[in-house]
Amino acid sequence: MSIACLDVHYADPRTAAACVVLPSWQASKPEECVVRTIDNVMPYEPGAFYRRELPCIEEALNALSLVPEILVVDGYVWLGQGKKGLGAYLFDARGSLGAVIGIAKTRFIGAEPVGEVFRGRSRRPLFVSAVGMNLAEACAHVEEMHGKFRVPWAMSEVDRLARGHTLR
Amino acid sequence: MAGFINRLKYLLAKTEPAVSSPRNEDPLDYDQLVHLDAEDLAEQGILSAYQALLPRLKQFTDSPIEVTEEMDHDSGRYSVCFEGLRYAISSPDDPDDNSWIRATVAFFDIVNANLRNSSHKFYALYGSNDLGGIFLTEEEYVAARQAIKTRSDWPWMPVNLPPDYGYPE
Numbered sequence: 006m007s008i009a010c011l012d013v014h015y016a017d018p019r020t021a022a023a024c025v026v027l028p029s030w031q032a033s034k035p036e037e038c039v040v041r042t043i044d045n046v047m048p049y050e051p052g053a054f055y056r057r058e059l060p061c062i063e064e065a066l067n068a069l070s071l072v073p074e075i076l077v078v079d080g081y082v083w084l085g086q087g088k089k090g091l092g093a094y095l096f097d098a099r100g101s102l103g104a105v106i107g108i109a110k111t112r113f114i115g116a117e118p119v120g121e122v123f124r125g126r127s128r129r130p131l132f133v134s135a136v137g138m139n140l141a142e143a144c145a146h147v148e149e150m151h152g153k154f155r156v157p158w159a160m161s162e163v164d165r166l167a168r169g170h171t172l173r
Numbered sequence: 174m175a176g177f178i179n180r181l182k183y184l185l186a187k188t189e190p191a192v193s194s195p196r197n198e199d200p201l202d203y204d205q206l207v208h209l210d211a212e213d214l215a216e217q218g219i220l221s222a223y224q225a226l227l228p229r230l231k232q233f234t235d236s237p238i239e240v241t242e243e244m245d246h247d248s249g250r251y252s253v254c255f256e257g258l259r260y261a262i263s264s265p266d267d268p269d270d271n272s273w274i275r276a277t278v279a280f281f282d283i284v285n286a287n288l289r290n291s292s293h294k295f296y297a298l299y300g301s302n303d304l305g306g307i308f309l310t311e312e313e314y315v316a317a318r319q320a321i322k323t324r325s326d327w328p329w330m331p332v333n334l335p336p337d338y339g340y341p342e
Contacts, residue, residue, distance in 0.1 A: 129302065155212070165221065
């Protein structure tokens with residue numbers, strides 16, 4: 006099983022999308038990492054964040070040699086009242102995926118269904134949502150991801166990769 | 174939460190009629206507050222926060238200081254280095270967990286090392302998960318401390334001096 010953790014960083018004038026692929030939820034080393042610089046990023050559209058983020062994520066995914074079955078994004082899958090978040094749009098766009106899991110560091114009022122996962126010594130939860138996988142199972146996987154801290158190592162790493170690339 | 178309450182207080186104060194003394198009006202512009210979060214800094218997040226601050230820091234310096242991190246994600250050991258200095262933030266052998274305040278001190282030392290030739294310094298507001306930072310001149314800093322009634326809402330400069338590390342309690 007391959008799990009791809011994804012993040013996008015926007016910094017004028019450069020945007021970068023990064024992907025870290027794990028062979029298992031507990032893995033402490035990536036199977037593959039890619040970072041792509043994105044040109045012509047769509048402008049931010051309030052309420053339709055996915056329109057800017059989705060093409061960037063797809064560009065990183067298309068650069069992989071592996072074909073991940075599960076994607077993990079920084080954000081939400083569902084925004085509440087059936088409204089799709091980035092994760093749900095990504096699930097629809099990729100077609101053959103097993104599941105998309107969203108991990109958000111901040112609460113989005115009204116988002117549901119969302120599970121809370123406490124990691125490390127933190128008293129603040131991560132907000133987990135999922136499509137293609139039972140929410141309880143998704144929460145259990147986020148809990149078991151490698152790293153001693155609140156944010157799983159792979160999610161910190163992919164953030165670091167994307168951010169670092171925009172500064173080059 | 175403290176930031177939000179302060180912001181609310183500030184907005185309410187602005188709409189009050191002239192009965193309130195101008196001396197008591199909070200002079201800080203909370204729109205300029207950079208949210209940091211000491212927990213995020215301590216959990217191997219200092220360089221990320223520094224990189225996120227760079228666009229604003231470049232208003233004060235043309236050549237920001239280079240910062241590097243040493244980290245072991247298996248043990249959680251974490252240090253940051255700049256200008257030949259090394260700040261140990263967290264270590265598995267550390268019996269008392271002061272990593273949040275150590276990360277706070279390190280971060281403000283790094284940013285302020287960039288501001289040696291500037292009229293501004295980067296001051297902390299609040300602490301812990303609500304930690305923020307704001308660029309102020311010395312005069313603005315003094316005026317804020319005179320005008321803001323609650324000491325814990327004062328801007329402060331994190332320093333490596335236990336037990337309060339500069340926090341105005």
